[in-house]
Amino acid sequence: MTATLFNYTYSPTTGRSSSPAPLPLRRVVIVGGGTAGWMTALILARSLLDRGVEITLLESPSVPIIGVGEGSTPWLRGFFDGLGIEEAEWMPACHATYKCGITFDGWSTKPGFERYFHPFASMLDNLTMTQFVHNVEARINGANVHAHPDRFFIATRLAAARRAPKPRESFPFDVWHGYHFDAMLLGQFLHGKAVERGVRYKSCHVTHATLGADGAIASVGTQEGETITADLFVDCTGFAGLLIDKALKTPFVSFANNLFNDAAVAIPSPIDGPIPAETVSTAFKHGWAWKIPLTSRYGNGYVYSTQFCSPDAAETELRESLGFLESDVQARHLKMRIGRVTKHWNKNCLAVGLSQGFIEPLEATALLFIQQTAAVFVQFVEKGDFGEDAHDRFNRQVNDHFEGTRDYIVTHYKTNTREDTEYWRANAANLNLSDGLKKLYSLWMAGKSIAPGVRQQAIGKGYPVFSWYSIMAGMGIFPDPQDLRPPTPREARYSMDEIDNLLERSSVNYPDHREALHSIAPRRTDAALQLYFWM
Numbered sequence: 342m343t344a345t346l347f348n349y350t351y352s353p354t355t356g357r358s359s360s361p362a363p364l365p366l367r368r369v370v371i372v373g374g375g376t377a378g379w380m381t382a383l384i385l386a387r388s389l390l391d392r393g394v395e396i397t398l399l400e401s402p403s404v405p406i407i408g409v410g411e412g413s414t415p416w417l418r419g420f421f422d423g424l425g426i427e428e429a430e431w432m433p434a435c436h437a438t439y440k441c442g443i444t445f446d447g448w449s450t451k452p453g454f455e456r457y458f459h460p461f462a463s464m465l466d467n468l469t470m471t472q473f474v475h476n477v478e479a480r481i482n483g484a485n486v487h488a489h490p491d492r493f494f495i496a497t498r499l500a501a502a503r504r505a506p507k508p509r510e511s512f513p514f515d516v517w518h519g520y521h522f523d524a525m526l527l528g529q530f531l532h533g534k535a536v537e538r539g540v541r542y543k544s545c546h547v548t549h550a551t552l553g554a555d556g557a558i559a560s561v562g563t564q565e566g567e568t569i570t571a572d573l574f575v576d577c578t579g580f581a582g583l584l585i586d587k588a589l590k591t592p593f594v595s596f597a598n599n600l601f602n603d604a605a606v607a608i609p610s611p612i613d614g615p616i617p618a619e620t621v622s623t624a625f626k627h628g629w630a631w632k633i634p635l636t637s638r639y640g641n642g643y644v645y646s647t648q649f650c651s652p653d654a655a656e657t658e659l660r661e662s663l664g665f666l667e668s669d670v671q672a673r674h675l676k677m678r679i680g681r682v683t684k685h686w687n688k689n690c691l692a693v694g695l696s697q698g699f700i701e702p703l704e705a706t707a708l709l710f711i712q713q714t715a716a717v718f719v720q721f722v723e724k725g726d727f728g729e730d731a732h733d734r735f736n737r738q739v740n741d742h743f744e745g746t747r748d749y750i751v752t753h754y755k756t757n758t759r760e761d762t763e764y765w766r767a768n769a770a771n772l773n774l775s776d777g778l779k780k781l782y783s784l785w786m787a788g789k790s791i792a793p794g795v796r797q798q799a800i801g802k803g804y805p806v807f808s809w810y811s812i813m814a815g816m817g818i819f820p821d822p823q824d825l826r827p828p829t830p831r832e833a834r835y836s837m838d839e840i841d842n843l844l845e846r847s848s849v850n851y852p853d854h855r856e857a858l859h860s861i862a863p864r865r866t867d868a869a870l871q872l873y874f875w876m
């Protein structure tokens with residue numbers, strides 16, 4: 342086993358490509374002004390505006406954006422850096438905080454494994470990654486060694502101590518981190534930036550698309566009476582899927598058999614005292630609840646399955662957990678369509694965001710799909726790669742990412758050991774698993790390394806190897822304690838004290854989270870909670 346299980350390190354992206362490839366595009370129309378619309382506009386603008394391509398974003402004045410989606414993966418950092426937008430500019434504007442990873446609380450009932458942290462791992466973690474994987478593999482094979490992931494990663498330490506993952510200047514190691522942010526404010530911020538950079542904006546409600554003889558979209562018509570043409574139409578209309586679904590009738594692959602959750606209810610709450618640098622995901626009776634810290638409030642929500650729980654019961658359970666049973670703070674109820682379209686790029690239409698598909702928000706991956714779909718599309722455009730074969734390669738790549746991510750999310754449910762409700766029992770008993778996932782579980786149960794399998798299969802297109810070790814170990818998928826034996830000297834070769842010391846010494850180089858945010862965060866305003874319900 343190598344020490345470089347995790348080999349991503351962070352370096353800002355270099356900016357737009359200078360290749361002067363001829364572009365078969367003169368005019369791009371993006372329909373939809375949610376996070377997907379504006380992120381896509383900025384990514385396309387960075388590459389295409391200077392080459393004379395006109396980009397216009399149309400947004401309905403009557404259809405609000407979804408307004409949730411407050412956690413990210415570390416890849417969002419690349420999005421802002423690639424656009425040359427500093428944290429000091431966007432984070433205060435969006436009430437953003439740093440995120441070291443996610444705590445999963447109450448998903449497993451196995452003693453000692455009731456809670457674990459899925460960290461964003463960095464190069465720094467290669468100092469302890471070998472030890473983690475070694476111990477995990479020894480424990481799967483019956484050795485009584487420490488194998489809970491929480492003792493092995495710097496990001497876990499930082500989150501536990503409520504430190505920011507931003508080292509003091511004297512410390513040379515960068516730590517991967519994501520963000521939490523207010524989705525409404527992020528949308529407004531990105532809107533401002535895109536318009537400032539030359540994206541045109543039009544408030545209008547698209548009523549229909551007209552197809553040409555080749556079946557591609559020739560134009561869209563608006564309620565205001567306009568007919569708008571373009572070479573490329575980007576569908577960012579959210580779950581409505583106005584172009585990719587309604588106009589082009591692109592088939593949709595539902596993940597409802599793998600992932601049961603199809604609804605959510607959200608309620609904000611005040612934040613005082615220290616600011617956590619993590620999302621907490623707590624298992625509830627029929628799903629799970631998120632708790633996301635912003636500088637101005639907590640975002641809370643319960644993601645559940647309507648097969649097992651009514652919206653009213655879900656709201657009551659969430660309110661109870663927040664101590665809000667008597668409170669008149671409004672709740673927002675949302676429906677979710679889980680799955681993906683078969684073709685994210687279909688004829689002259691690119692679907693980005695909820696219109697292309699959605700995997701429930703357990704690991705906060707949706708913005709990453711937006712970013713990657715738009716960025717990979719730009720690579721094809723820059724090469725002038727527009728043929729049928731290009732469509733196929735593009736769609737395969739995006740689909741692999743969806744499937745790999747789905748399998749990782751499914752694993753949270755499949756490995757749960759709760760027995761308190763039919764919801765959890767049905768999840769544990771669910772046999773709708775991909776072949777890759779079945780193979781991974783059988784390797785694990787046989788005490789073998791899962792690393793080569795993850796790397797070779799589509800399953801690895803969603804999450805890196807260390808994340809798979811973290812989830813399986815974090816959920817306590819090991820022999821029962823009474824079946825463990827004393828470790829051999831080789832199995833016991835790593836000292837947990839040394840690992841603790843190493844991580845302790847490293848983590849003092851990171852400042853308190855609130856302190857780190859203080860220099861960039863605005864003061865909390867009383868309007869902050871109201872803003873949440875702005876739409």
Ligand SMILES: Cc1cc2nc3c(=O)[nH]c(=O)nc-3n(C[C@H](O)[C@H](O)[C@H](O)COP(=O)(O)OP(=O)(O)OC[C@H]3O[C@@H](n4cnc5c(N)ncnc54)[C@H](O)[C@@H]3O)c2cc1C
Pocket residue numbers: 372373374375376377378399400401402403404405406407408409410411412413524545546547548577578579580581583605642644675676677693694695696702705706707708709
């Ligand atoms: C419960 C929940 C929690 C989530 N949590 C996370 C998370 O933690 N992290 C994460 O990354 N993602 C999360 N997401 C996903 C995230 O919210 C979305 O991916 C993101 O907000 C992008 O949405 P969107 O822009 O595709 O759609 P929307 O925000 O719905 O925007 C749709 C846009 O299309 C426009 N539109 C619609 N119809 C028309 C029309 N006819 N004419 C013109 N314009 C039209 C609307 O006006 C709007 O501007 C979550 C989603 C849900 C449901």
